[in-house]
Amino acid sequence: MRHRITIHGLLALALLTGCAPDPAADSQAPGNGAAADAGPTHPQVDAIFADLQGNRPGAAVGVLYQGEVVHRAGYGAAHMDHGIPITPATVFDIASISKQFGAMAALLLESEGGLDLDADVRAYVPELPDFGSVITARHLIHHTSGIRDWPHTMALGGVGFTDVISFEKILRMLYRQQAINFDPGSEYAYSNTGYNLLARVIETQSGTTFREYAESRIFAPLGMTGTHFSDDYLEIVPGRAESYAPVADDSAADGAAGGFQRLPNQLTALASSSLHTSIDDFIRWMRNYEAGEVGGGGILETMVERGVLAGGDTIGYAHGLAVSEYRGLPTFGHGGSWAGYRTNFIRFPEQNLSIAIFCNVSDCNPAGRARRVAEVFVGDRMGPEPAAPEPEEETADPSLSADRLREFVGAYRSPELDSSYEIEVDAGGRLVARHWRNDPSVLSPTGPDAFAGDQWYFSEVRFVRDGSGAVSAFTVTGARVRDLVFHRQR
Numbered sequence: 001m002r003h004r005i006t007i008h009g010l011l012a013l014a015l016l017t018g019c020a021p022d023p024a025a026d027s028q029a030p031g032n033g034a035a036a037d038a039g040p041t042h043p044q045v046d047a048i049f050a051d052l053q054g055n056r057p058g059a060a061v062g063v064l065y066q067g068e069v070v071h072r073a074g075y076g077a078a079h080m081d082h083g084i085p086i087t088p089a090t091v092f093d094i095a096s097i098s099k100q101f102g103a104m105a106a107l108l109l110e111s112e113g114g115l116d117l118d119a120d121v122r123a124y125v126p127e128l129p130d131f132g133s134v135i136t137a138r139h140l141i142h143h144t145s146g147i148r149d150w151p152h153t154m155a156l157g158g159v160g161f162t163d164v165i166s167f168e169k170i171l172r173m174l175y176r177q178q179a180i181n182f183d184p185g186s187e188y189a190y191s192n193t194g195y196n197l198l199a200r201v202i203e204t205q206s207g208t209t210f211r212e213y214a215e216s217r218i219f220a221p222l223g224m225t226g227t228h229f230s231d232d233y234l235e236i237v238p239g240r241a242e243s244y245a246p247v248a249d250d251s252a253a254d255g256a257a258g259g260f261q262r263l264p265n266q267l268t269a270l271a272s273s274s275l276h277t278s279i280d281d282f283i284r285w286m287r288n289y290e291a292g293e294v295g296g297g298g299i300l301e302t303m304v305e306r307g308v309l310a311g312g313d314t315i316g317y318a319h320g321l322a323v324s325e326y327r328g329l330p331t332f333g334h335g336g337s338w339a340g341y342r343t344n345f346i347r348f349p350e351q352n353l354s355i356a357i358f359c360n361v362s363d364c365n366p367a368g369r370a371r372r373v374a375e376v377f378v379g380d381r382m383g384p385e386p387a388a389p390e391p392e393e394e395t396a397d398p399s400l401s402a403d404r405l406r407e408f409v410g411a412y413r414s415p416e417l418d419s420s421y422e423i424e425v426d427a428g429g430r431l432v433a434r435h436w437r438n439d440p441s442v443l444s445p446t447g448p449d450a451f452a453g454d455q456w457y458f459s460e461v462r463f464v465r466d467g468s469g470a471v472s473a474f475t476v477t478g479a480r481v482r483d484l485v486f487h488r489q490r
Contacts, residue, residue, distance in 0.1 A: 038087065040070060059359040078360065156457050341360060342361070409424050413489050
């Protein structure tokens, strides 16, 4: 018997010599559904993806080193029903790697005089509520706006990740918000919603759709003919890979995979995600970091400039890119995760090495594989491997009697999400949050009036008392949402 795994809720040796083929010249146009020959390939890179062979989900991989394509290949199946193999021309939803294109679009529009990155975005999008503080496009780019992240808020509202989640629906949710996580510019907290708002700003200021603006200013000039931001989840996309997750086999003692299941992708989250592209097209984008055909040297230098908080601290996030290092070598890049797609892009600018890995299965770990690929080419210039983190000590949660738990029983509603929960004590004496669309979440006490749920979107729940000591509300807090209030109705 098999059961479904819930998915909600995450780059050495020597440079190959000779002139590597340009995928633009030697392959068919990305996304046209026809198979494209792979190559060149590196045997040590092939070994990193050896487990992704055959009629199972896999990955497409592109490596650009010192101006040459040194690895370009596909592994596994793009569509298991029909046994269609992944090639460098296969189209993937690359999820949050998309953000660098949203940031680039904003910088291009600024250079054209169409956008002030430091102006109040409500001047461009008046539908945005007045949260009492000025939010700018620069805040949106660096994730310092304080705007709540929609995956968490929508999950609390009963929206499943395989539901239809459109750009317009995300904006409607945003326009109903009554608070933000913190004063803009004071902190960093990753927000997909911020990039979706950035896309709307670009639309209002450019006079065209975000998809059309990115096409005309970025993709067409680079020859990325098979790339687009998806604004219609029903659109036919030739050559697109399906999205999958492993299914555990109940008969296996270690929970080994017993097959795969599809994970529908019905998301159109412009600028934050939903960019459909192929390795062949993305190689053209990686070349742009070297050649500066789009944006020029000035904008490309800006792309990797990290954000600065109001207090003067510099954060690790630049313009749709995380600036960091791996084993002593500076890097910038981004990862992506949506449905069964798992993606990673990393560039080592000092070694002129760029790596992109697009997977169509949720357990692929493209970031770990990308680091291993990097070690093949520049491992001899890297420092020692990072030490494994120390395991955290587990602490016992405090327990509460059923009588104490009954203080929290009642109906609670969030006007922002137009969503309600029933809090009750079940037959086993556990506090449980129930929503008509979501699975029940068991709330375990962690402190006075504080609980942790076994569903990720209930990671931290705190009940609020009024002046008389009666429970009047609860708040939900997570890494990207803080103190979202559900008021007690009865």
